[in-house]
Amino acid sequence: MKILIVDDFSTMRRIVKNLLRDLGFTNTAEADDGTTALPMLQNGDFDFLVTDWNMPGMTGLDLLKKVRADDRLKNLPVLMVTAEAKRDQIVAAAQAGVNGYVVKPFTAAVLKEKIDKIFERVEG
Amino acid sequence: MAGMNLDNENSKFGAEIRDLAENMLQQLEQGDVGKAVALVNDLNQIRDRTLYDEIGRLTRALHEAIKNLRVDSVGAGSEIENATDKLAYVLELTDKSANRTMDLVDAATPLATDIHDRAAELSVRWKKFLNKELKPDEFRTLTKDINQFLGDSTDNSRQLQGQLSDIVLAQDFQDLTGQVIHKVAALVRDVEARLVNLVVMAGKVDSITGITHADIPEVKAEEPKEGENIAAEGPQIDKSSEDVVASQDDVDDLLSSLGF
Numbered sequence: 001m002k003i004l005i006v007d008d009f010s011t012m013r014r015i016v017k018n019l020l021r022d023l024g025f026t027n028t029a030e031a032d033d034g035t036t037a038l039p040m041l042q043n044g045d046f047d048f049l050v051t052d053w054n055m056p057g058m059t060g061l062d063l064l065k066k067v068r069a070d071d072r073l074k075n076l077p078v079l080m081v082t083a084e085a086k087r088d089q090i091v092a093a094a095q096a097g098v099n100g101y102v103v104k105p106f107t108a109a110v111l112k113e114k115i116d117k118i119f120e121r122v123e124g
Numbered sequence: 125m126a127g128m129n130l131d132n133e134n135s136k137f138g139a140e141i142r143d144l145a146e147n148m149l150q151q152l153e154q155g156d157v158g159k160a161v162a163l164v165n166d167l168n169q170i171r172d173r174t175l176y177d178e179i180g181r182l183t184r185a186l187h188e189a190i191k192n193l194r195v196d197s198v199g200a201g202s203e204i205e206n207a208t209d210k211l212a213y214v215l216e217l218t219d220k221s222a223n224r225t226m227d228l229v230d231a232a233t234p235l236a237t238d239i240h241d242r243a244a245e246l247s248v249r250w251k252k253f254l255n256k257e258l259k260p261d262e263f264r265t266l267t268k269d270i271n272q273f274l275g276d277s278t279d280n281s282r283q284l285q286g287q288l289s290d291i292v293l294a295q296d297f298q299d300l301t302g303q304v305i306h307k308v309a310a311l312v313r314d315v316e317a318r319l320v321n322l323v324v325m326a327g328k329v330d331s332i333t334g335i336t337h338a339d340i341p342e343v344k345a346e347e348p349k350e351g352e353n354i355a356a357e358g359p360q361i362d363k364s365s366e367d368v369v370a371s372q373d374d375v376d377d378l379l380s381s382l383g384f
Contacts (some may be wrong), residue, residue, distance in 0.1 A: 011222040018226070054356035061354065083359040085369050087378060092354040094382050101375050104359070110372050 002027045002045060006037040006060065007052040007081075012104075016050055016081065019108050023115065034058025038066055041073055048118075053082035053089070061096060068097045077118045081106065137174045141167065182328060189325040192318050204315075207308045214304055217297040224294040232287040235280040242273050 003025055007013045013030045020028055029044070031037035035057040041049065049067065053060040060080055067073045079100040080093055090101055099121070100114040144167050151160040249266050252258050258266065330337070360368045369375050 009219075011219060011226070014223070014226055018230075054358055059356050061356070082356075084356055085360045085363075085375075086357065087367050087369060089354055089357075090369065090375055090378055091382065094379060094384065101379060103369065103372055103375055106372065 001025055001047050002029070003048045003050060004029050004031060004037060004040060004044070004046045005050050006031045006034065006055070006063065008032050008055040009052075012052065012081075016111075019111050020050075022108065023112055034060065034063030034066070037063055041067065041076070042070065046076065048115075049076055049078045050081055051078065053080060053084045053093075061093060064093065064096045064098055077122050079114055079118060081111070137170065140170050144170070182325070185328070186322075186325045189318075189322045192321060203311055207311050210304045210308055214301040217301055221294045221297040225291050228287045228291050228294070232284055235284055235287075239277050239280055242276075246270060246273055 003020060005013050005016050005020070005028055007016065007030075010032075013032075017028050017030070020026075029040065029046075031040055033055040034051075037049075037051070038058070040046070049063075051060040051063055058066075060082065064078055064080070067076055067078060077099045078097070079102065080098050081102045081104065083104045084090075085103050093101055099118045102110055102114055144163055148160045148163040151157075151163065246266070246269060249258070249262075249269075253263060253266060362368065363370045369378065
C-alpha cells in the first residue's frame with residue numbers, strides 16, 4: 001500500500017505520516033501542493049491519496065479533479081484532510097469525487113475510521 | 125470639528141444670501157433694476173468667497189487625515205512590513221515547536237514500546253515460573269533477563285521523563301506568539317480607524333463641492349458557480365454559522381445525505 005500525502009505545511013504532513021505509520025502504512029511519500037503531487041501520482045504506483053485543500057499552486061480540489069479526469073488515476077481513492085468546513089465546499093468535494101472528508105483539527109481515531117471505510121468500499 | 129465649522133459657515137452664508145435677496149426684492153419693487161442687478165454680482169462674490177474658504181479648510185483637514193494615516197505605515201521598513209515580519213516569526217516559532225514536539229515523541233515512542241514489549245514477554249515467562257513450569261536453566265536465563273530489563277527500564281523511563289518535560293517546554297511559543305499577535309491585531313485596528321477617518325474627510329469634500337460620483341459597481345464576493353471553482357477559505361472561525369459544519373459528525377451527516 002503506497003500512499004501520497006499532500007499538504008503545504010510540513011508539520012501537517014509529518015502528523016499524517018506518523019498516524020498512517022501507527023495504522024501500519026509505512027510506504028508513504030510527500031508533496032507540498034497539487035502541482036508537485038500530480039506528476040508523482042502519474043509516474044508512481046500510488047494506491048491512495050491523502051490531500052489538503054488550501055495550498056498554493058494547485059489546490060487539493062483541483063488535484064482531485066485532475067485525478068478523476070486522468071484515465072490511469074481516476075479510480076484512485078482520495079481522502080481530503082482539510083480545514084475547509086463550509087457545507088458548499090464539502091458538497092463540491094463530494095461532486096468532484098472525493099472518497100472521504102476529514103475536517104481539521106482531527107483525531108487519530110477519525111482518520112483511521114475514514115481510511116478503513118474507504119478501503120472497505122474499494123475492496124467490497 | 126471641521127463639520128461644525130462648515131455648518132456655522134453655511135448658516136452665515138445663508139443669512140448673507142437672504143439679506144441680499146430681500147434687498148434685491150425691495151429694489152425690484154421700487155423699480156430700481158440697475159441696483160438689483162448689482163446685487164446679483166454681490167451674491168456671486170459671496171458664493172465664491174464661501175466656496176474658497178471651505179475648500180481651504182477642507183484641504184487642511186484632509187491633509188491632516190492623510191498625515192494621520194501615515195504613509196510610513198506601508199512599504200519597506202514600515203509598520204505593515206514590520207507586522208508581516210512579526211507574523212513570519214509566529215509561523216517560524218510554531219513550526220519549530222511542532223517539529224521539536226514530534227522529534228521528542230519520535231524519540232520517546234521506541235523507549236515506551238521497548239518497556240511494554242519486554243515486560244509483556246517477561247510476564248509470560250514469570251507466570252510459567254510461578255506455575256513451576258520452568259526448567260532450572262530457563263529460570264537462570266529469566267533472572268538474567270529480568271535483571272537486564274530492570275536496569276534498562278530505569279534508564280528508559282528516566283529518558284522518557286526528560287522527553288515529556290521537554291515537550292512541555294516546547295509549548296513556550298504560545299506566550300511569545302500571543303504577544304506578537306496582540307500587537308499586530310492592534311496595528312490592524314489602528315490602521316482601520318485612520319482609513320475610516322480619511323474616508324469621512326473625502327466624503328465631506330464631496331458634499332461641499334457638490335461632486336457626485338458615478339456609481340462604482342460594488343465588488344461582489346465571487347459567488348462560485350454550482351460545484352465550479354469553489355475557493356479554499358481556510359479555517360472557519362465562526363462555527364455557529366449555518367453554512368459551516370461544526371464537527372466531523374456534521375461532515376459525515378452531510379456526506380451520508382449525499383449518498384456516501
